[in-house]
Amino acid sequence: MDDRRQEAGVRERREAGVALVVLGVVVLAVVAFTTPWRALPPGTVPAPDPARDFTPLQLARAAAFDAATGPPGYLSYGLGLLFAGLLVLTPFGARLLGRLRGPWWLRVLAGVLLLTAILQAVRWPLGVWYEIRLREWGLSTQDWAAWTGDRLKGLGVSVVLTSIMVLAVVALARRVRRWWIPAAAGAFALTVAASFVYPVVFEPLFNDFRPMPDGPLRTALLAMAERDGVPVDDVLVADASRRTTALNAYVSGFGATRRIVVYDTLLTTPRPEVELVVAHELGHAAHDDVLSGTLVGALGAATGAVLLFALSGLVRRRTGIASMADPRAAGVLLGLVSLAGVLSGPAQNVVSRHVEARADVHALDLTRAPATFVAMQNRLASANLSDLSPDVVEYVLYASHPTAPERIALARAWARLNGVPEP
Numbered sequence: 001m002d003d004r005r006q007e008a009g010v011r012e013r014r015e016a017g018v019a020l021v022v023l024g025v026v027v028l029a030v031v032a033f034t035t036p037w038r039a040l041p042p043g044t045v046p047a048p049d050p051a052r053d054f055t056p057l058q059l060a061r062a063a064a065f066d067a068a069t070g071p072p073g074y075l076s077y078g079l080g081l082l083f084a085g086l087l088v089l090t091p092f093g094a095r096l097l098g099r100l101r102g103p104w105w106l107r108v109l110a111g112v113l114l115l116t117a118i119l120q121a122v123r124w125p126l127g128v129w130y131e132i133r134l135r136e137w138g139l140s141t142q143d144w145a146a147w148t149g150d151r152l153k154g155l156g157v158s159v160v161l162t163s164i165m166v167l168a169v170v171a172l173a174r175r176v177r178r179w180w181i182p183a184a185a186g187a188f189a190l191t192v193a194a195s196f197v198y199p200v201v202f203e204p205l206f207n208d209f210r211p212m213p214d215g216p217l218r219t220a221l222l223a224m225a226e227r228d229g230v231p232v233d234d235v236l237v238a239d240a241s242r243r244t245t246a247l248n249a250y251v252s253g254f255g256a257t258r259r260i261v262v263y264d265t266l267l268t269t270p271r272p273e274v275e276l277v278v279a280h281e282l283g284h285a286a287h288d289d290v291l292s293g294t295l296v297g298a299l300g301a302a303t304g305a306v307l308l309f310a311l312s313g314l315v316r317r318r319t320g321i322a323s324m325a326d327p328r329a330a331g332v333l334l335g336l337v338s339l340a341g342v343l344s345g346p347a348q349n350v351v352s353r354h355v356e357a358r359a360d361v362h363a364l365d366l367t368r369a370p371a372t373f374v375a376m377q378n379r380l381a382s383a384n385l386s387d388l389s390p391d392v393v394e395y396v397l398y399a400s401h402p403t404a405p406e407r408i409a410l411a412r413a414w415a416r417l418n419g420v421p422e423p
């Protein structure tokens, strides 16, 4: 390499380094300013007390379910981490993908498929184990054909999205020296686009959605949304009962694709409790939580693209792949994406738990019914066999929501602060 090229390389890496620092600071600043760190004034929320609201039988069932599903869950998590580590830190991926032949784009696609197939083959028995547990505990309503179909569809979606991303990075690296610039822009755009079309493109692959049938419940929910000032045309019902007995509701999409969905399993629940569940979802809609989550995710993806460029020296030494222009880089890319997801998970959970607490406060403000809120939390936790007292590791890795006892403690604090009888 002559001096001029080497100088240019140093300059490009420095530019990427600066961009990385700037983007990193922007992500942290956006998270710091958009996360509702305190749903209620400090010092007002008592410590959660599972024994106060849950019977010894409920506590024992939750603990036993946690123990039954823990091993397959942790093993699958560990395997994912191990596989990603192999791809990023060893020449394993390069050697394997080096056997593929054909034009570069075909080798990239085949590489993504091959590595996904290997990881899934190893993980499959753990998925079966987990599903068997769900059935033993009465949470799953699927047969093996439906379960397999679901899993393959999920894999298909993930392979398509990953292939687009990996193909784009390799294509850019083959054409543009400062490929991190279009890669970062593309990662941002792809994340926003995927989140926007998610409810209309991906969700229908897994569930049928129909407008909630006319009746007192629908009327009450739409009236509540209007009282809340959240424009809602419809509440959709998903046929979740084809898969699970769990009770749930969610908001997805933003702008023109935003929708509030309740599981059909929730429809036999007493109306005031369904109203509280939907009031919580209205909280997400009112605060545009999906949009801000998407923007943070998109900024994170852009930062990841720059980080990838900055890490290419390390990757070269560890994996023997000279640059991301090499089709064998598909392995490194898959590994890095999966590591980024796993490693950022705990931080995402911290933010998510605060966003969820704000939606709970929104629901309480709207309904002023903390006693119903407590009853609803109790019902949801029982039906879903939620972990009522997760250990630190479970809480850090898995808890995207506060626990039911934490949410109940929040409702009690809200009642005290608002002069409503404490449940």
Ligand SMILES: [Zn+2]
Binding pocket: 280, 281, 284, 356, 359
């Ligand atoms: Zn929520």
